[in-house]
Amino acid sequence: MTSPDSDAPTSASDPLVIRSLDFMGGMAEIDGWRPDAVLPEIAFAGRSNVGKSSLLNKLVRRKAFARVSKTPGRTREINFFRVNNEFVFADLPGYGYAKISRERSSAWGPMIESYLRRSPTLRGVVQLLDVRHDPTDDDRTMLDFLADVGVPTLFVVTKTDKLSKGAVSGRILELGKQLDVPEEQFIAFSATTGAGRDELAEAIVGLLGTDPSADSNAEEHGE
Ligand code: GDP
Numbered sequence: 001m002t003s004p005d006s007d008a009p010t011s012a013s014d015p016l017v018i019r020s021l022d023f024m025g026g027m028a029e030i031d032g033w034r035p036d037a038v039l040p041e042i043a044f045a046g047r048s049n050v051g052k053s054s055l056l057n058k059l060v061r062r063k064a065f066a067r068v069s070k071t072p073g074r075t076r077e078i079n080f081f082r083v084n085n086e087f088v089f090a091d092l093p094g095y096g097y098a099k100i101s102r103e104r105s106s107a108w109g110p111m112i113e114s115y116l117r118r119s120p121t122l123r124g125v126v127q128l129l130d131v132r133h134d135p136t137d138d139d140r141t142m143l144d145f146l147a148d149v150g151v152p153t154l155f156v157v158t159k160t161d162k163l164s165k166g167a168v169s170g171r172i173l174e175l176g177k178q179l180d181v182p183e184e185q186f187i188a189f190s191a192t193t194g195a196g197r198d199e200l201a202e203a204i205v206g207l208l209g210t211d212p213s214a215d216s217n218a219e220e221h222g223e
Helices: 052-060 065-070 102-106 108-117 137-149 165-179 197-208 216-220
Strands: 021-027 041-045 078-083 087-091 122-130 153-158 186-188
Touching (some): 065 078, 165 186
Parallel strands (some): 153 186
């Protein structure tokens, strides 16, 4: 997976240069295996078809990085990747796909809850939304989980190449209103053009640099 099938040369100004990528394994069931929570972690969430695999491939500059999450038997798993031996990306299963059985889709919420509660080193979640669509009930359920856990969330609107620049800004305003999220918290992204890749990489690096165990809350609680 570390083979140099890079789709763009890395530049000195790249906020996130990928030196190594290793698939660690998948969490397949509630309270099932997950890697020891040692390294800081970033999770990626969104409904099926939102463009999550395409975004991950663009982010790490590998054409087929996220393919593992699409292989039969792994699409409902939470798949973990060690990046640069420094941090972990957790690819959460896409939700809201009509074709999966009712039983499997009802397991999604408890899976995500189980994951979120067992991830003490989780530094942030990248929540994807298709720029053309309003948030679904499943999106709102996901956001409720995140609010419960209190994890910082980056909102990425995907497939922005499908709209004009002005229309993208309008959609971000609208989505921000609907979700009660300030528009500065949104990143406009396109896997087709690469727009937003460096901005997202920089935001992720920013989240990874924060250490919640060293924040003022710990002091307030006398720890
Ligand atoms: P996932 O199910 O969330 O992993 O979504 P995929 O990455 O597999 O993308 C779903 C579909 O949307 C595919 O047909 C992609 O080619 C397409 N897609 C993903 N990202 C973009 C984008 O930025 N622009 C355009 N035009 N299409 C995209």
